[in-house]
Amino acid sequence: MKRTAIIVDSGCDPSPVFIEKYKLNFMGMKIVIDEKDYTDGEDIKKDDFYKIITKAKEFHTAHPSVGYVVKKYEDIVAQKYDEIIDIHFSSKMSGLINTCLLAKNMVPAANVKIIDTESVSIESFLIAEKVVELIREKGWSYEQVMEVLPDIKASAFMQFNVTTLNYLVKNGRIGKAAGLAGTLLNIKPILGVNDGYIAPIDKVRGMSKVYSVIVENAINFLKDRPYNSKVFITYGGENNIEHMKETYNLFLEKQKEINLPSHRLIESRISPTIICHSGPEVFGFAVYGEKEPIGL
Numbered sequence: 001m002k003r004t005a006i007i008v009d010s011g012c013d014p015s016p017v018f019i020e021k022y023k024l025n026f027m028g029m030k031i032v033i034d035e036k037d038y039t040d041g042e043d044i045k046k047d048d049f050y051k052i053i054t055k056a057k058e059f060h061t062a063h064p065s066v067g068y069v070v071k072k073y074e075d076i077v078a079q080k081y082d083e084i085i086d087i088h089f090s091s092k093m094s095g096l097i098n099t100c101l102l103a104k105n106m107v108p109a110a111n112v113k114i115i116d117t118e119s120v121s122i123e124s125f126l127i128a129e130k131v132v133e134l135i136r137e138k139g140w141s142y143e144q145v146m147e148v149l150p151d152i153k154a155s156a157f158m159q160f161n162v163t164t165l166n167y168l169v170k171n172g173r174i175g176k177a178a179g180l181a182g183t184l185l186n187i188k189p190i191l192g193v194n195d196g197y198i199a200p201i202d203k204v205r206g207m208s209k210v211y212s213v214i215v216e217n218a219i220n221f222l223k224d225r226p227y228n229s230k231v232f233i234t235y236g237g238e239n240n241i242e243h244m245k246e247t248y249n250l251f252l253e254k255q256k257e258i259n260l261p262s263h264r265l266i267e268s269r270i271s272p273t274i275i276c277h278s279g280p281e282v283f284g285f286a287v288y289g290e291k292e293p294i295g296l
Helices: 016-021 046-053 066-078 096-106 121-136 142-154 166-170 175-180 207-222 238-258 272-278
Strands: 004-009 025-027 030-033 036-039 059-062 083-088 112-116 156-162 187-194 197-205 227-235 264-269 282-290
Touching: 004 066, 004 121, 016 121, 025 066, 025 083, 030 046, 030 272, 046 272, 059 272, 066 096, 083 096, 083 121, 083 142, 096 112, 112 142, 121 142, 121 156, 121 227, 121 264, 121 282, 142 156, 156 207, 187 207, 197 207, 207 238, 207 282, 227 238, 238 282
Parallel strands: 004 025, 004 083, 083 112, 227 264
Antiparallel strands: 030 036, 030 059, 156 187, 156 282, 187 197, 227 282
16 A cells, blocks of 8 residues: 655644644744744744744745755655655745755655645645545545645635735735735735735725624635535734634624534634744634535
């Protein structure tokens, strides 16, 4: 039987519980804080990161070196795996996938097969989780997964709110939301991902409107997607916990009103990789639902 190793990167926001449950390998982006280098999830943890950046002048990401990825692949080959399925956040937001393609050619014995989620953060996680479930629980091959990957991607929908677009602009991740830059003042942007880029969904006045628009969009998305429903809520700085919970509580109210199917709730704090792009003043709300069961 073929032995398959799976890698998930830090831009997909995987939790330690998820990694342990499915015996995954983790690839961390490089985090640079005031010119000091760290590797997300390896030598800097979430709680430590949030404490450090309160006093930091500057922080950003850089993708790992080719040497780091080559060693990751070689270590897996040494464990007698037949192939590596390597899952990443959007190649349009980072050069990491290009680095992995270079490393793949340098370690042909690893038999690396790369999956681009074409998203980021909790939306990437929901896509990655489904891919991993199909491989680990259903015994699916990479080729089988690729056949349904468009359906999996279409089943995930993320929205997030930031108080400033400065971090997205500075780090070159503003994408299709560039038109909002410099126009915020009292405007609250609701952002998502479209075609692999950060993109605007709406712009409203006041946080209560942010909550209601996010919930309305999520409910509308799930209305005709009754299978395998999930909700993923997340936050950066601690003062965003309230925004996250207010949104989720409103979602629960609306869910009961229209009798939506029950869902599995996932909650976590946003990874350093993502915070370097968005800034700490952010919260996110993502949903997952399938029109027809995928993988039965």
